[in-house]
Amino acid sequence: MITMEDIIREGHPALRKVTEDVELPPSEKDQQTLEEMLQYLKNSQDEVVCDRYGLRPGVGLAAPQINVNKRMLAVHFVDLKDKLYSYGLFNPRIVSHSVERTYLSTGEGCLSVDREVPGYVPRYRRITVKATDLEGNEVKLRLKDYAAIVFQHEIDHLNGVMFYDHINPEDPFKEPENATPAD
Numbered sequence: 001m002i003t004m005e006d007i008i009r010e011g012h013p014a015l016r017k018v019t020e021d022v023e024l025p026p027s028e029k030d031q032q033t034l035e036e037m038l039q040y041l042k043n044s045q046d047e048v049v050c051d052r053y054g055l056r057p058g059v060g061l062a063a064p065q066i067n068v069n070k071r072m073l074a075v076h077f078v079d080l081k082d083k084l085y086s087y088g089l090f091n092p093r094i095v096s097h098s099v100e101r102t103y104l105s106t107g108e109g110c111l112s113v114d115r116e117v118p119g120y121v122p123r124y125r126r127i128t129v130k131a132t133d134l135e136g137n138e139v140k141l142r143l144k145d146y147a148a149i150v151f152q153h154e155i156d157h158l159n160g161v162m163f164y165d166h167i168n169p170e171d172p173f174k175e176p177e178n179a180t181p182a183d
């Protein structure tokens with residue numbers, strides 16, 4: 001089971017590496033790792049398990065965050081329209097995106113960042129993601145607003161990018177151009 005001890009924190013060089021594609025079909029080991037990442041998110045959102053193991057709640061987790069240099073991520077959340085997104089994905093890529101942008105008015109948090117970093121994180125408002133899921137199916141996901149934000153946050157990790165890299169250093173809460181808040 002993945003716990004907070006397995007999650008590396010900012011400053012660890014693995015968070016700034018660009019990950020390697022996963023060889024498909026995935027090995028038993030890669031499949032097991034991705035399943036454990038998805039289970040972490042479910043555990044972290046279960047109050048009893050979360051408190052029992054001292055987990056930080058999250059809706060997304062990328063392999064670099066557990067010091068695995070592979071292009072894979074897990075997400076588990078319901079969006080503002082109560083649509084469930086629960087995926088383990090190999091080699092996810094953004095294949096298209098809107099010009100229009102969005103952001104969380106509350107800012108973003110990250111399991112690998114043990115501090116608040118205030119500010120708007122501008123993200124594309126709509127993205128299309130292609131990937132291979134845990135069952136080996138090729139998926140094409142059209143995502144918007146909160147779902148688009150979560151996937152961009154996790155795909156950034158696969159490219160060595162942290163959420164605060166996007167915050168305006170002069171004015172963190174300056175309204176981003178051509179953007180609508182997702183919440």
Ligand SMILES: CNC(=O)c1cccc(C)c1Nc1nc(N2CCN(c3ccccc3Cl)CC2)nc(N2CSC[C@H]2C(=O)NC)n1
Nearest residue numbers: 045057058059060106107108109110111116117149150153
């Ligand atoms: C600095 N202000 C803030 O962090 C922030 C502050 C307020 C609101 C939001 C919305 C903020 N922002 C933010 N809140 C989240 N959670 C809300 C609580 N939730 C959760 C908590 C408890 C049980 C179940 C669950 Cl589900 C877990 C997820 N998650 C992310 N991110 C950024 S995209 C990846 C995602 C992630 O999983 N981060 C660990 N950002």
